[in-house]
Amino acid sequence: MKPLYLFLFLLFLSPLMVCGQSGSIRGVVKTSDGNPAEFVNIAIEGTSKGDIADKNGKFEIRNVAPGNYILVASFIGLENTQQPVEVKPGETVTVDFILKENTKQLEEVIISGRATLNKEDNYVAKMPLRKMENPQVYNSVSSEILKQQAITSYDDAFRNIPGVFRTWESTGRDGDGASYFALRGLEGQPALVNGLPGITNGNLDPANVEEIQVMKGPSATLFGANATAYTSYGGVINTITKKPYFTSGGEIGYNIGSFGLNRITADINAPLSQQNKVAIRINTAYHTEGSFQDAGFKKSFFLAPTLAYEVNDRLKILIVTEILEEERAVAPVFFHSNRAEPLTFKTIGELNLDTKLSFTSNDLTIKNPRANLQAQMVYKLSDQWSSQTVISRGSANSNGYYSYIWADAEGDNDFGQYFTYVKESRTTTDIQQNFNGDFKLGSVRNRLLIGLDYFTQEAVNNGLGYVFIRNVTPQGGENFISPDTGEELAPVYLSRASIDNLLAATPVNNSKLTNNTYGAYISNVMTITPAITILAGVRADYFDSDADDFDQFALSPKFGIVYQPVLEKVSVFANYQNAFNNVAPMQVADEDGNNQRLKTFDPEQANQWEVGVKTNVLKDRLFAMVSYYDIQIKNKVIGDVNNFYNYIQSGKVESKGYELEVTANLFSGFSLIAGYSHNETKNKEGFANDFYSEAGRAPGGQGPQDQVNVWATYKFSSGNLQDIGFGLGGNYASKYRVIDNSITGVFDLPSYTVLNASVFYNPERFRFAVNVNNALDEEYYIGYWSVNPQKPRNIVISMAYTF
Structure with missing residues (x-):
């Protein structure tokens, strides 16, 4: 046995001996105009060793x-540089690289989706973390994908995100009033x-979108509860806006399409x-669009x-402003059950x-006019510490008619239609102070976040009550x-004068509500070894x-661990x-309606555990991730079936599932998300x-329980078809149980498969594309206890000039 012990000892000791004799290579990568070049791969030719340039x-x-x-600097879509x-x-030893491209040219490549798939992100953890070292799952849609798919509606971007x-x-x-989404089976809205x-309260415009992120799972530790009042325990939707750069440039675009679409x-x-x-x-857009139905429009x-x-x-210093003026005629939600x-x-x-x-x-x-203003100041206190001070001011308004259709009584073909006039303004102010540190304690690297958060919201409601208008049938009949x-x-x-006449008899709301939230949080990412990273955080x-x-008062903890058996690969x-x-x-x-009183409750809670694997292989050309999650929600307030006038905090909901994501840039001109x-x-x-x-x-x-999303594009880079490309993809959704109750029975929306396709011509400064959505003209529906038909086949022609 002694030889075996000696062998094991030498096996353990040999890496330490090698490390003791080894050296290091460090340096800086810059663009031709002298700015830091982020995401560039630095590799030692013929070995698996390398690194990725950080934001500096x-x-x-x-x-x-x-x-x-031979040290190689590479960036997908650019020519390699060697030293x-x-x-x-x-x-x-110090080795610096200067790329041939300037900052603007490099940014264009990054936006195109050909950048490293293991890029560093500053939002999910509120500190710079690469995907491979972040224990949280998040998916994103880039502005390049929005262009490829000729997306003119913010909501359509989510067809590219699993779950x-x-x-x-x-x-x-x-x-x-914003769109609702199911994220891991739980309701949510962009927030x-x-x-x-x-x-x-209405739509979001994609014109200023650089990236849309969905941070999966409960995320109150860093983002709180009230700032995300209509987000999901299954995920938080974060919109990242376009930022200025220090050279001249821009793009002018025009989209025309089915149902009267015109967008500049x-x-x-x-x-x-x-x-x-x-x-x-400056990003701006003017949008007009009709409807595939007999009425409805958006401007x-x-x-x-x-x-x-x-x-x-x-x-x-960064100052972001967004202003949207919007008017629409909105089809009512069709609730087919009482x-x-x-x-x-x-x-x-x-x-x-x-x-x-x-x-x-x-x-x-x-x-639904809205305005958002954000001001951010980042100050580098030292090589290890930085300060971020941010203030956000937002307003959203609703002013107009809202209608829904309801099955007042089952057993017939009549559904009651009700109208109200909504008039509400909502303003929010959020002030955050964050301190980020990056330092070592012994051999452990610590990336520490300490933050304070003050959020206040004021809602003024002067809308009217609801009034019955008519009964309708699903086939278009009506009675009164x-x-x-x-x-x-x-x-x-269905005219303003007629509806206003009935609404005049309804009561007017006259309410004003103010909420304030005071939060403090701390989060630390500890690199125990190059292969092991631990995240721990808590919010009060x-x-x-x-x-x-x-x-x-509530506490919200968060923990995570990452083990990389193959650094930056698995x-x-x-x-x-x-x-x-x-x-x-x-x-x-x-029970008799007497003894009225106010009843208080504890905060509702959601807890998730999740395990998974991320891979980043083929020289940073293929990223794949699979995960399994279990979310348990408790303290839900539900009605007391034994007392109509009472509520009980005893509801529990469970959400379990798994997700798979693949992003690939396998060869020049080809990209895939699935x-x-x-x-x-x-x-x-x-x-x-x-x-x-x-x-x-x-x-x-x-x-739906099961969903599939696929989108692939290929652009010819040489020959007679140079700069011509095509895209193909779509979505599958299994049947969706919108009503599930032992008394009412069940109602399933049918499964569907929607196919989308694109053909484009995209030389250096010009893009012309034809996109066909729902190419097979599938009849399909979405719903939330409801039935809402979706667009049939439609075509979008898009043109853009970049300068």
């Missing part, structure tokens, strides 16, 4: 055996812009000072000026909904029989509302994440027969 262009390759090597280097025992499904289109109504609150965009960047680094970038104007000022090497009686129609075929009917008119519109009295009422026309959150003098990770929601007090009473997700969401504890919380049943809004 710096790289370092450690534990290199003595000898002569010879000699490494001596115990010494560090995300739109369940409800934007209604524009007050409070939660963050550059990691800060960015509320909206401009992206103009200009340096404002020859001596100082000051630049402005909007968007303007987003952004100013960047690099005062010196230590201080940087949620209390057995369903009359149990399938799409039985319901027989005419998909071309809008059940509205273009005279009944809603306006009151669901309450059974008498026939006078006909009502105090919520104070002037409604009924209500306040709550990453095994696990995480625990938490989120919470402040639950407002509710008026309750005894994903698959499976989710099972159900109530774990609730009341028997209760529509919302019956145990073992789907709660609603969870989306």
Whole structure:
């Protein structure tokens, strides 16, 4: 046995002996105009050793055996640069690279999606972390993908992200008028812009989007609860805006398409000072569009000026402004159940909904103007510490008509249509102070975040009540029989004058509500060894509302671990994440309605554990990730089936599933994004027969259990077809149970497959493309306890000139 012990000892000792004799290579990569070049791969030719330049262009390759090597700087889409280097025992040699490209040219390549798939991100962890070392799962859609797919609607971008499904289109109504999405089976809405609150009651415009991120799982530790009031325990949607650069450039674009689509965009960047680094970038869009149904339209104007000022090497200032004016005629949500009686129609075929009917008119519109302002100051305190001070101010408004269709009584073909006039303004202010440190304690690298967060929101509601207008049938019939009295009422026309006449008798809301949240958080990423990284963080959150003098306190922890058996190539990770929601007090009473009182509740909680593997292989040309998650939600407030006037905090919901993502740039001109997700969401504890919380049943809004997304493009780089390319992809969704209850029965939206295709011509400065969406003209639906038909086949022709 002694020889075996000796062998094991030498086997263990040999790497230490090699490391003790090895050297290192470090340096900086810059563009031709002298700016740091991020994401550039630095590799030792003929070996697996290498590094990726950080945001300052710096790289370092450690534990290199003595000898002569060729050092290669590579960037997908650019020509490789080589330099010879000699490494001596115990010494560090410096090798710098200067690329042929300037900052603007490099940025264009980065935006095109050909940059490293393991790029560093500053938003998900609120500190610079590469994908391979971050234990949290996140997916993103770049501005280049938006161009490839000729996406003119922000919502359509999410067809490229696994495990995300739109369940409800934007209604524009007050409070939660943005589109709803199912993220890992749990409801959510877009809520963050550059990691800060960015509320909206209507649509978002993609003109200023650099990237859309979906940070999977509960994420309150860093982002809180109220700043993400309508986000999901299954994920947080963060929109990253375009930033200025310090050379002149821009793009003018025009889209024309089916259903009256006309869209003009401009992206103009200009340096404002020859001596100082000051630049402005303006993105703007004018959009008009009709509908595939018999009524409905959208008209909007968007303007987003952004100013960047690099005062010196230590201080940087960024000011982001977004202004949107929007008016729409919105098709009502079609609720085909009253949620209390057995369903009359149990399938799409039985319901027989005419998909071309809008059940509205273009005279009944809603306006959703919004404005967001963000100011950020980053100051480098030292080589190890930096300070970030940010302030965000947002406003979102709803002003116009909102309508829904409801099955008042089951057993017939009549569905009641109700209208209200919403008039609400919502303003938010968020102030954050973050300190980021990057230092070593002994041999352990620490990347420490310490942050303070103050968030306040004011909502003023002066809208009207709801009024019954008419009964409609799914086939377009109508009558005016009151669901309450059974008498026939006078006909009502879908005009402003007619609807206003009925709404005049409804009460006017006159409410003003202010909420304040005070948060403090700390998070640390510890690199124990080059292969092992541990993340730990916690948030303390105090919520104070002037409604009924209500306040709550919550803690939100987060943990994660990453093990890289092959550095920068294979990453095994696990995480625990938490989120919470402040639950407002509710008026309750005894069973007879007497003894009215205010009842308070604890914060609702969601806890997730997740495990998975990330791979980044083939010289940074293929990234793949697979993960399994389990989310448990507790403290949900549900109605008391034994007392109509009471609420009980005993509901529990479970969401489990797995996701797969693949991103590839396998060879020149080719790119691929693909994903698959499976989710099972159900109530774990609730009341028997209760529509919302019956145990073992789907709660609603969870989306299809299985989804697939694929998009591939190829562009010819030589020959007679040079600069011509094509794209092909689509989405599959399994059947989706929008109603699941033992009394009402179940209702499934059918599965569907939608195929999209594109042909384009894209030389250096010009792009012309024809995109066909839903090429096979599939009839399909989305819903949230509802049935909402989607667009048939449509064509978008896009043109753009870059300068």
